[in-house]
Amino acid sequence: xxxxEQDPGPLxxxxxxxxxxxxxxxxxxxxxxxxxxxxxRKGPELLMYTYSSxxxxxxxxxxxxxxxSKYISLFIRDSQPSDSATYLCAMSGGxxxxxxxxxxxxxxxx
Amino acid sequence: xxxxxxxxxxxxKRTGEKVFLECVQDMDHENMFWYRQDxxxxxxxxxxxxxxxxxxxxxxxxxxxxxxxxxERFSLILxxxxxxxxxxxxxxxxxxxxxxxxxxxxxxxxx
Numbered sequence: 266x267x268x269x270e271q272d273p274g275p276l277x278x279x280x281x282x283x284x285x286x287x288x289x290x291x292x293x294x295x296x297x298x299x300x301x302x303x304x305x306r307k308g309p310e311l312l313m314y315t316y317s318s319x320x321x322x323x324x325x326x327x328x329x330x331x332x333x334s335k336y337i338s339l340f341i342r343d344s345q346p347s348d349s350a351t352y353l354c355a356m357s358g359g360x361x362x363x364x365x366x367x368x369x370x371x372x373x374x375x
Numbered sequence: 376x377x378x379x380x381x382x383x384x385x386x387x388k389r390t391g392e393k394v395f396l397e398c399v400q401d402m403d404h405e406n407m408f409w410y411r412q413d414x415x416x417x418x419x420x421x422x423x424x425x426x427x428x429x430x431x432x433x434x435x436x437x438x439x440x441x442x443x444x445x446x447e448r449f450s451l452i453l454x455x456x457x458x459x460x461x462x463x464x465x466x467x468x469x470x471x472x473x474x475x476x477x478x479x480x481x482x483x484x485x486x
Contacts, residue, residue, distance in 0.1 A: 273415075297474070306482070307479055307480065308465050308467075308477035308479045308480045309418075309477045311476065314474050353417075353418070355475070363475055365417055366417065367416070367418075
């Protein structure tokens with residue numbers, strides 16, 4: 266079983282819809298959970314960061330961590346064409362080793 | 376605004392050339408990383424460094440070496456470039472809490 270699983274997509278949704286992106290993982294030692302957004306031909310940029318379980322909200326973005334299910338989610342409300350990008354989940358046990366998902370390509374259709 | 380700066384956005388090199396990719400961060404981070412990113416394979420860790428003059432192999436170190444002589448600078452070296460090293464190379468540095476900041480990437484083509 267891979268440490269982190271992420272559906273590669275592409276995921277296409279109409280503008281204004283709620284987007285749900287997910288990752289599952291196998292290592293119960295992970296404590297830090299991150300979501301990165303990567304536009305074409307650019308480096309990934311940190312979008313959301315969560316420690317342990319729970320929810321975190323930042324504007325239109327909400328990150329959820331369910332450690333009991335080993336499942337993390339990123340929700341995007343009122344999606345915009347500018348949200349079209351690849352979204353990577355990442356997680357760490359605090360030991361300097363960060364494991365990335367392979368990324369989900371998201372297209373927001375105007 | 377914190378920054379990780381990679382010296383080149385695009386590079387074209389010939390097979391067998393020695394290639395240097397330079398990376399500088401201004402955040403006083405201890406940890407620095409080199410990844411390559413390929414379609415369908417995601418991000419793969421080549422090398423990382425947790426202190427000056429210290430380095431650790433990542434998942435795919437073969438054909439690469441690194442140098443960290445100063446805290447802010449981490450260089451990736453392709454000793455003898457090959458076509459299968461054509462890729463997007465991403466440098467990154469991280470805080471103690473594990474959040475990682477990436478550079479803009481260098482797209483290397485080996486012909």
